[in-house]
Structures are given as C-alpha cells and as structure tokens.
Amino acid sequence: MTLAGRPFYDARLDPAGGTATWTLDDLCEFAAEVGDPYGGRLTGGPFDPAAERLPPFSLQLEAGEPPVWVGLDGGELAQWATALERLLARWGVTAGDTVGFYEYGSSPLVLLSAGSYVPGLGRGATDRLGADMFCNDGMGNMALRMAEAIRVVRPSAMVVRADVAAPLTEALEMSGVWLPDVLRWAAITVPDGAPFPGDVARWSERWGLPVRRILRADAAFLLAGDCDACGLFHIDADCYDLEPLPDGEVAVTTGFATTTPAVRYNLGLAERMAPGCPEEPGAPRLRWL
Ligand SMILES: [Zn+2]
Structure with missing residues (x-):
C-alpha cells in the first residue's frame, strides 16, 4: 500500500x-x-x-454535508469485523447470546455484526461468535419498538446510540421492562469518539446494570471497547497502531485499511497506556479524554 x-x-x-496527522474535519x-x-x-x-x-464496498460516514465515504474490499471488511468480534468477546458475548442494537442500520457496528447485512463480508462479528443479533433503527421514535424487542427477544446485551438513550428509558418504563431482568450489559455509542464517562455512569445507575463505552473513529475504521477491570480502551495491536503526539493527542494508523488508508488519524486528546491489564495483559490500551 x-x-x-x-x-x-x-x-x-x-x-x-511521512504524512501529517489529520482529523475528520x-x-x-x-x-x-x-x-x-x-x-x-x-x-x-x-x-x-x-x-x-x-471500491467493492462503500460506507457513508455520519459527518454532515457533503457526504464522505470510506471504501473497502471484502478482506478489509472482515478485519474491521474482527475488531468488533474481539470487542464483543471481551465483554463476554458467546455462543447462544443475542445482541440487540438500537442504532442506525448504516452504522458499522450493525453492518459488521452479521454477514446477512453486507454482501462480501462473509461471517460477521456475532456470526463468528455463534451469537445472534437484531437491529432496531436508531431513531428516537422507535424507542417503544426497541423496548418491545427487548421484552420479546430477550437479548443478552444491547448497544444503544447515546442520543436515543433517553427515549429508550421512557419506553422501557412505559413497557414495564427492567433491563437487569434481561441483559447482562448495555453499551453506549456515539458516531465519532466515545460517550462521556459521566453520561455512562448516569445510564448505568438509571438502568441498574453495567454500561460499557465504545470508542469509534469510522473514518479510520477504529473500534474499541472499554474494559471493566482497568477502565481503559483495549486496542487490537494487529489492527491498529497508536502513536502519541507531542501535544497530548494520539494518532492511529489502521493496518488493514488499504482502499482508503487511515494513516496517522488524530484521535484528539488521549493517552497511550502500556499493556498490563489483568484481563488481557498483552493489549495496548488507550485513555480517551
Ligand atoms: Zn483492561
């Protein structure tokens, strides 16, 4: 490349x-x-x-107008899905589980989950884990349908867009669904970056169960989840290379991205932490500020 x-x-x-660091803007x-x-x-x-x-596959980023796309081939899709597979596996998703997504169907989290969504992907992240998934479109007015899906399908975990967490909470109350009766955990995602720890703590208290954070930089194909043991994001070293920048920021280079390469994408204020988490001693870690 x-x-x-x-x-x-x-x-x-x-x-x-080399190349200068760059941002989504x-x-x-x-x-x-x-x-x-x-x-x-x-x-x-x-x-x-x-x-x-x-390119064989193109995905429009949630990045305003005019539209901006990333391009991939089947191999790149499969490796991006590997990052999601490992994230879900770290959070305990295993064969027989179902993960419910309350997120747009065009989100990489949804698309990379199941091979049935994307021609050319092969097996998606939940497919590979022997798990199942469903997606409820990430619009606020779909909250009652999500509450009903949780009641009927009884997923083991759910991933929710931050901006529909509030309507979902109302819908769950209206439907009489108490999440800890159904789910082991929930995760919050935002289109770019990670949700604020304070917001996540609030939802965890309100929902009565652990709430995890997802870190995303779709323009650079970065996907990472936070760790219950150390509180940091675990990064897949064979997918992503982290580089501390002089002003307290961190850049990521994504090894598998060749169609639209992601070299020195600036993640903003963050800290690359040494491996050493008891849960996964070899994993590079990131504190995202
Ligand atoms: Zn950890």
Missing part, C-alpha cells in the same frame, strides 16, 4: 517524509474542496464515477 498518488495524502506530505474539508466523496484517499486521483473505480 502506498500513499503516493492519493490526493488527500499528497496534500499532507510531512517534511520528514480535514477529510471533510478536502472532500468538499476536490468534490470527491472519498476525500481523495483512493489511489489514482480524485474519484471519477465515469472511470468506474468504485
């Missing part, structure tokens, strides 16, 4: 010979500037629909 010939990276050459601005929904990350110049250089 080379970065040369990819307009986004050509424009970000570092005097040291940088990508969106560049995409608007050059009129390329892939933000100039495809090889061979800006995307040209007439030239039929479409």
Whole structure:
C-alpha cells in the first residue's frame, strides 16, 4: 500500500517524509474542496464515477454535508469485523447470546455484526461468535419498538446510540421492562469518539446494570471497547497502531485499511497506556479524554 498518488495524502506530505496527522474535519474539508466523496484517499486521483473505480464496498460516514465515504474490499471488511468480534468477546458475548442494537442500520457496528447485512463480508462479528443479533433503527421514535424487542427477544446485551438513550428509558418504563431482568450489559455509542464517562455512569445507575463505552473513529475504521477491570480502551495491536503526539493527542494508523488508508488519524486528546491489564495483559490500551 502506498500513499503516493492519493490526493488527500499528497496534500499532507510531512517534511520528514511521512504524512501529517489529520482529523475528520480535514477529510471533510478536502472532500468538499476536490468534490470527491472519498476525500481523495483512493489511489489514482480524485474519484471519477465515469472511470468506474468504485471500491467493492462503500460506507457513508455520519459527518454532515457533503457526504464522505470510506471504501473497502471484502478482506478489509472482515478485519474491521474482527475488531468488533474481539470487542464483543471481551465483554463476554458467546455462543447462544443475542445482541440487540438500537442504532442506525448504516452504522458499522450493525453492518459488521452479521454477514446477512453486507454482501462480501462473509461471517460477521456475532456470526463468528455463534451469537445472534437484531437491529432496531436508531431513531428516537422507535424507542417503544426497541423496548418491545427487548421484552420479546430477550437479548443478552444491547448497544444503544447515546442520543436515543433517553427515549429508550421512557419506553422501557412505559413497557414495564427492567433491563437487569434481561441483559447482562448495555453499551453506549456515539458516531465519532466515545460517550462521556459521566453520561455512562448516569445510564448505568438509571438502568441498574453495567454500561460499557465504545470508542469509534469510522473514518479510520477504529473500534474499541472499554474494559471493566482497568477502565481503559483495549486496542487490537494487529489492527491498529497508536502513536502519541507531542501535544497530548494520539494518532492511529489502521493496518488493514488499504482502499482508503487511515494513516496517522488524530484521535484528539488521549493517552497511550502500556499493556498490563489483568484481563488481557498483552493489549495496548488507550485513555480517551
Ligand atoms: Zn483492561
């Protein structure tokens, strides 16, 4: 994989010979500037629909207008799904479990879960664990349907978008569903970054069960979950390389991303922590601020 010939990276050459760090805003601005929904990350110049250089799979990021896409092939999809599979496995998802998602169907968390959603993925994260999943679309007005799905399907765990946690809470009360009777844990996700620890603590108290945090940077294909034992995000070393930056920020480079490479994506204020968690002694860890 080379970065040369990819307009986004050509424009970000570092005097040291590498590429400068970048953020989602940088990508969106560049995409608007050059009129390329892939933000100039495809090889061979800006995307040209007439030239039929479409990647096998494209996903639109939740990043405003104009739309910004990432591109992948089947191998990249499978490895991104591996990050989700490991996240769910660390949180105890195993054969026979069902994970309920109250999140948009276009979210990578949903798409990477089950092979039935995405042609070319093969087995998704829950498929590989021998688990099942369902998705209730992540709109606030679907909260009653989610409460009903929890009551009827009885998932072992659920993943909820932060912005529908409040309507879901009301719906659960209206439906008489007490989550600890059904779930082992819930997890909160936001489209970019991680939910605030204080918000998660509030939902954990309100719902009466452990609530986990998901860290996402969809533009860089990063997925990580926090750890009950150490409170930090465990990172898959064979998928992601973390790099501390001088001003207290951390950049990630995603090894498997080759169609729209993610090299030195700036995660913002964070701290790369040494491995050493008793639950997973070898895992690199990240404190995300
Ligand atoms: Zn840990």
